[in-house]
Amino acid sequence: MPAQSPLFTDLYQLTMMQGYWHHGLHAQEAVFDLYFRKLPFQGGFAVWAGLEPALEGLEGLRFSEDDLAYLEELGQFRPAFLDALRGWRFSGRVTAFREGSVVFPHEPLLTVHALLWEAQLVETALLNTLNFQTLVATKAARCVLAAESSRYGGQVVEFGARRAQGPDGSLSAARAAFVGGAVGTSNVEAGRLYGLPVSGTHAHAWVESFPDELTAFRAYAELYPDSTVLLLDTVDTLRSGLPNALTVARELRERGHELRGVRLDSGDLAYLSCRVRGALDEAGFPEVKIVASNDLSESVIASIIAEGGRIDTYGVGTQLVTAGGEGGGALGGVFKLAALDGVPKMKLTGEPRKSSLPGAKAVWRAVEADGSYALDALTLGEAPRPGDRVSDPTNPLRFSRLPGGLTWRPAREVVMEGGRRTLAPEGLPDLQARARADLARLPAGTRRMLNPHLYRVGLADDVAALRDRVAEELRGHIQP
């Protein structure tokens, strides 16, 4: 996998590595935090995904002789440094949220404690994996929440291979979509790689390859008597596809089988699904499912349901695997130095919102008596206590006192030590179950699609004071 080549990194990571090494700084103990500043899709939560492949990647990272030969060709690397990369491996500690957890802006989702040059190298691949998978898992969770809001229920299948951003944009999206709650994928390779359920229907070309639609439907049902889902719109959904599908459903039943479903792929899906549901029910086929596709997204799903649409399975493609929509496309996760040999570090930059939070921080999650999540807080170590003050990460003027009655739990745990995983690999169904359970524990308004309630992440006074002190020291270097 390209992701596990140490060359899957930005060139500057390698030139900085050589620089640290050359200046004898490479073995300093660094702390880097991975976090994002803004929730995707203008939503109220994110579903943390990609940790398992990220840890797998870290554990296996080695420079091969081919890698070193290519670096030598670039002409910027000295032989002694390239020798030092021989036998290099990642030996750090990783503290992180468990995959599938709901997470929020400004809290460190993953912290690397490692030698400076190790931590620097892995930034690009960690961000690549975790940004994208978190983004897609979040999108999937939004689609699933929308689908499940129907009183008839509804599920989501990932159908995006053909519009995904490259082969891996499809494969890792299928994985992340499953973490976020999708029940399966159409991509067979993703099914094999990740053990996901694969599913599918047939295409328009199938119908066009037969003299007429009914013959095509019969031919498919003959071969797949227990798993046929018929695509209705090659000619006309209501006036050709539907009556032909009913004919085949009756014929299948005579042979002791049942039609699995029908698929709508164009037109007014809310209207058509009601008409098709009505016709299927009336003809005695209430168990035949309706699958829909055609540029679906959480907002399209929600609007279909709001209009009374009767879709059972949403095949979500482009919008899911490319995480489209307002505030989508990319999660802006970053990886920032927080401490070096015990000294807290930060960057100021020209935009206050892009400053980082110095120090090795602990992340705490407060749980209400009924099990729901109340807020998260960052401290320099100890759990927050009632009456402690927490402030908004981007606006120190917004602060509040912590109430009592909350149970504070460490939100993260050590998942890798000495470059070896300490957390046993978790299966995808477990990750999906965690995401589902975590989403259920969020304040309801936080799950809203638009203008959600914003879950609070607060800085304890020790974190805020450290930030202010380090910023002040840095400003001392600014010329008047």
Added chain:
Amino acid sequence: MPAQSPLFTDLYQLTMMQGYWHHGLHAQEAVFDLYFRKLPFQGGFAVWAGLEPALEGLEGLRFSEDDLAYLEELGQFRPAFLDALRGWRFSGRVTAFREGSVVFPHEPLLTVHALLWEAQLVETALLNTLNFQTLVATKAARCVLAAESSRYGGQVVEFGARRAQGPDGSLSAARAAFVGGAVGTSNVEAGRLYGLPVSGTHAHAWVESFPDELTAFRAYAELYPDSTVLLLDTVDTLRSGLPNALTVARELRERGHELRGVRLDSGDLAYLSCRVRGALDEAGFPEVKIVASNDLSESVIASIIAEGGRIDTYGVGTQLVTAGGEGGGALGGVFKLAALDGVPKMKLTGEPRKSSLPGAKAVWRAVEADGSYALDALTLGEAPRPGDRVSDPTNPLRFSRLPGGLTWRPAREVVMEGGRRTLAPEGLPDLQARARADLARLPAGTRRMLNPHLYRVGLADDVAALRDRVAEELRGHIQP
């Protein structure tokens, strides 16, 4: 590469393959067209990219024993069919635009003539590769056009690995961005895989790893005396980064070297670049380049230039590799059956804009006397002639007569025959050069970022008449 596994496909392609085979239809001669209906980014052109890897993928496609074993596990495939897949290879003909060409909606960009079951299988992987690479090459071309619109010139480097959609979302985006005109990438693995120039600067962490910024700058310049680009904004761009960079530039010159550049990564890039340019020029460093990054896109680049910004190199990341922005994220390319054993085929669907064009079509490009491109036309074979009528693919009421004085050239050529490439592999610099030359031949208004002139693609009367006839036949199957 996962893309070259035949399992990188939607499950339904495989169930349909088995269906065609089971019903003895698999060896019919099929014609499938790959095309898109809408230009990305609300723009006036697309740059066709991904053909080389797509052909490589087709040529190497085989079912391994592992592939077959996994399919068997799925329980939907019969032993005799799986046996038939042993030794299967793609044996079709492919006709396509050369990679790097400018292309437009509704024209077949690539046509597969192959046995029905072969053509069906390869749909997903072809679309995955060609949709994404065309999208990114187009985005890159837009960024490069914007950068070059400055009277001082400007170039684009791809910096997006950490925000790309998975590892391959980064690697193939780096490749496609180069086709579209980017001069290089920050991703070392992409550099190795595709032979692209790699480049980079340093990160904030570098500065924070030293007692102060000046020491950090000096340490970097000591190691890379001829390739140092200093990041100015860790503390304060104008009041710390810039004066420290000037100190290092002077010290380098005393040692017989020159500072390569400085990088701006936050704040008002138009304003800061003018201030930095002025200071560098005044201090005797007119050759020191200014690199900028920070969520750039073609519209941000254009606005920086409109305000007089003085940036030499734009490091474009997220927006380039994820092809962000209005009408971005995914190119909606499709792959539709056009003929089967010589019989023209089409789908009607519930939305007229989603109907396909039946028949094996030729694509022609009209060139003006001055070498610029005038319009494209689809016919059933012969070149268009002056006075012929061409109509809009989506609106038959819009038509015109072709003028004289145009030279009509076939826009595509046969690039694969019998499953073997007939077009020798082309190097990426050649593809980039083709894109550049083709863009220069477009009517100027077509290159405009917003509300561009829409380049015309017309249907000759033979194509339009065939569509109308086949649609009429299909409608004959609709129940009254």
